[in-house]
Amino acid sequence: MNKTQFLSILKTRLAPLSREERNELLSDVESHFEFGLQNGRTEEEIARELGDPFEIAREALGDRFTDMPIYLEKSPSTTGRIFIGIGLFFSGLVMVPFLIALCAGWIGLAGGAAATILSPLLVLLDYLFNGTFYPAKLFLSISMVGVGILLTYLVKWALTGLKMLIRAYFRWNKRMLKGRNV
16 A cells, blocks of 8 residues: 555545544654655555554544445446446437537527628628618618627637537546446
8 A cells, every 4th residue: 555545545534533633643644654755665664564544543533433434436337338328329319419409509690790790791782783872771780790799709608618518518428438427
């Protein structure tokens, strides 16, 4: 057992102690490791000399000791992975079209922002092809440029959120397949 494992077990088991007591005991153990390493011993030798971290915690806690189980992270079995994969497939049947719809909505919003920004050019094209000029159209198109600029900020914000959502969804799928649900 190395220093990190030893201190991790000890820290977990000493959770019922106050922060000051726990930190004091952990710093004492760390100083034993530091002193031993300076004298040329390995972390495993120092851990053996200190003894069982469970026993150290039991002595430090006294009557406050409770036997806590240690939960080790297990990866799912092959059968479990199959069922997780099936669940993710059916989840994907709902989530992937939803993400596609969000992307399509973003494309529509981006197109609307571009169209409102380019609206003065559209008024110019209307004048060139139809030969009629209405000042109201020009002033409306100029005001639409301001709306387009605001929509551009909204499009940028929506794209950031959409990217985060898609990444989070695929990371969640990956974590589930690996067997980590935290």
